Structures are given as structure tokens and as C-alpha cells.
Amino acid sequence: MTKRASDVSVSPPRRRSKYTLAPLVLIAANVVLFALFFLWPAVIGLVYSFTNYTGVGAFQFIGLDNYQKLFGDSIFFDALTRTLLYTVLFVPLNFVLSLLIANVLVSKHAKGVSVARIFFFIPWLLSPIVVGVLWRWLFGENFGLVNYFIEKFGGSAVPWQSNADLSLIVVVVAASWAWTGFSMLLFIAAIKNVPTSYYEAAALDGAGPWRQFISITLPSIAPTSFIVILLNTIHGMKEYPLFASLNNGGPGTSNNLLVQYIYQTGFKSGQIGYASAASFVLMLILMGVAIIQLMVNRRVENR
Numbered sequence: 485m486t487k488r489a490s491d492v493s494v495s496p497p498r499r500r501s502k503y504t505l506a507p508l509v510l511i512a513a514n515v516v517l518f519a520l521f522f523l524w525p526a527v528i529g530l531v532y533s534f535t536n537y538t539g540v541g542a543f544q545f546i547g548l549d550n551y552q553k554l555f556g557d558s559i560f561f562d563a564l565t566r567t568l569l570y571t572v573l574f575v576p577l578n579f580v581l582s583l584l585i586a587n588v589l590v591s592k593h594a595k596g597v598s599v600a601r602i603f604f605f606i607p608w609l610l611s612p613i614v615v616g617v618l619w620r621w622l623f624g625e626n627f628g629l630v631n632y633f634i635e636k637f638g639g640s641a642v643p644w645q646s647n648a649d650l651s652l653i654v655v656v657v658a659a660s661w662a663w664t665g666f667s668m669l670l671f672i673a674a675i676k677n678v679p680t681s682y683y684e685a686a687a688l689d690g691a692g693p694w695r696q697f698i699s700i701t702l703p704s705i706a707p708t709s710f711i712v713i714l715l716n717t718i719h720g721m722k723e724y725p726l727f728a729s730l731n732n733g734g735p736g737t738s739n740n741l742l743v744q745y746i747y748q749t750g751f752k753s754g755q756i757g758y759a760s761a762a763s764f765v766l767m768l769i770l771m772g773v774a775i776i777q778l779m780v781n782r783r784v785e786n787r
Contacts, residue, residue: 533760539750543757550761559737560762563745570656570741571720578660578716579709582667587697589668590675601672608665616729619658648738651731655739659726663719667712674708675701710781717773721766742766 533550537543554560585604589597607615622629623644631641644650682700691699702709724743727733733740740748746766750759 586671
């Protein structure tokens with residue numbers, strides 16, 4: 485028996501809920517911003533890396549000439565070596581300082597925790613330019629506060645700026661001081677998520693604070709440690725404003741990092757195509773570091 489057309493109910497067209505449209509609108513806005521401020525400049529930079537573009541006028545495609553020239557450039561390799569050295573010094577120092585402070589601040593015996601958190605977090609709020617100026621006042625050779633006290637107590641002025649290694653160490657310490665607050669907050673959140681029952685059970689077994697830190701705290705906060713190391717490594721490889729404001733990569737060009745080399749080559753020497761090739765080499769290095777760290781982290785989690 486067939487139904488008449490009038491007996492068949494026709495359901496009204498479904499309307500999209502505003503709760504469905506809202507996430508799509510928010511995602512669309514992020515996609516547009518990502519394409520406008522990251523994807524498009526990256527594509528333009530990649531195109532320029534295969535050209536002789538100088539920043540003005542037309543350009544010609546020259547294939548891989550910029551990359552071949554780059555791998556024979558000793559100044560580029562000096563900047564890359566100094567960048568790697570700076571990162572190798574900065575990341576462990578910042579990691580140890582921030583983890584030590586976080587561990588102290590979550591202790592039940594700590595006093596004035598709120599004030600201490602603000603005190604250690606303030607440097608992260610400062611601009612790298614301001615941080616550089618502050619540390620230049622501290623470690624200036626002729627007018628620095630540190631040398632003033634050294635000479636006042638009978639010592640000789642230390643060449644903080646004219647010695648390349650000392651100049652690099654000053655920047656490493658300044659960067660670690662400025663970034664400790666951010667890493668410290670991540671570690672505090674991670675340590676607070678470790679169940680207290682673990683520590684209580686360990687204490688019943690006779691484990692001391694150091695043993696508890698090694699056997700419970702460190703394994704429990706491994707994912708956060710991975711994030712801190714990854715973010716600090718990327719930051720270290722791209723550092724520039726702190727060097728520019730503290731010692732301008734000096735003395736001379738001995739502490740020129742890779743980003744500073746890219747800036748000077750592209751904007752001061754007018755070799756946009758060549759600087760774009762160097763930028764892409766830096767990007768490939770950072771991608772390689774991130775992939776290796778992800779693989780290591782995944783292997784540790786699967787144990």
C-alpha cells in the first residue's frame with residue numbers, strides 16, 4: 485500500500501548550530517593569519533633564495549648558486565658554530581636554574597612563594613633590549629657595576645666585552661636569567677601534578693629528598709622537560725636582540741650569531757636572495773632538531 489504525498493512528513497532543513505559555526509569561524513581566522521604572516525612570507529623567501537634579488541628592482545633565477553656559495557662561506561660557518569655553542573650553553577643552564585627554583589618553590593617548607601614567583605617571573609616580561617641594556621650596565625668594562633666593585637676591592641677590571649669568550653658567557657647568563665621565569669612556571673605546574681602518594685610511599689621506604697627527586701620528580705615531569713628543552717633550543721638558535729643590545733655580537737664579529745649574519749647580509753649588504761638561502765638553512769636545522777627531539781621523546785614514553 486503506497487502512502488499519499490500528503491501523508492509523508494517532510495522534515496525542515498537542518499540549521500547549523502551557532503556552536504558549530506563558532507569554532508569554524510575561529511579556525512578560519514587563524515588559518516588566514518597563518519597564511520598571511522607565515523605561509524606567504526615563507527613561500528616568498530623560498531623563491532628569493534633561488535634568485536639574485538637585492539631588495540629593489542627585478543631579479544633573476546640563479547638556481548642553487550646561493551646555496552653553493554653559502555656552503556663555501558667561512559663567515560656563515562663561524563656564525564653557525566657560535567650559534568650552536570651559545571645554544572649548548574644556554575639550554576642546560578636555563579633548564580637547571582628553572583628546575584631548581586621550581587622545586588624549591590613547591591616545597592611545603594618554602595616561605596613567601598607568591599613574592600618569589602613574581603620576582604623570578606618579572607625578567608621574562610622585560611624586552612630583550614631592556615635586558616641587554618641592564619646587563620651592559622652591570623658588565624661594561626669601563627663603566628660596569630661589577631668591575632667597579634672588583635676594582636674597589638683591589639682587583640683588576642675583567643675584560644667582559646673585549647674578550648670573546650667572556651662576552652659570550654655574559655650573554656648566556658643574561659639570557660638564562662631572562663628566560664628562567666617562563667620555564668619555572670612550566671616546571672611548577674608539572675611538579676604539582678605529581679601525586680603526593682608517590683612521595684609518601686617513597687618516604688616510607690626510606691628514600692630521602694634527593695632520591696625522591698631523581699626517582700619520582702624527574703621521570704614524572706619528563707614531558708614538560710622535553711617541551712622546555714625544545715622551546716629553549718629554538719629560542720637559542722634564533723637569538724638576536726639580546727646580543728644586539730648587550731655587545732652587538734662583539735668584540736668585532738666574533739659573537740655574530742646566525743640571525744645577525746642573515747640580517748646584516750640581507751638588509752645591510754642588500755643580498756636578499758643570499759640571506760633567504762641562509763634563512764632556509766636555519767629553518768632546516770630547527771626542523772631537524774625538533775624531529776630528533778620528538779623521536780627521542782616518543783621513544784622514552786614508549787619504554
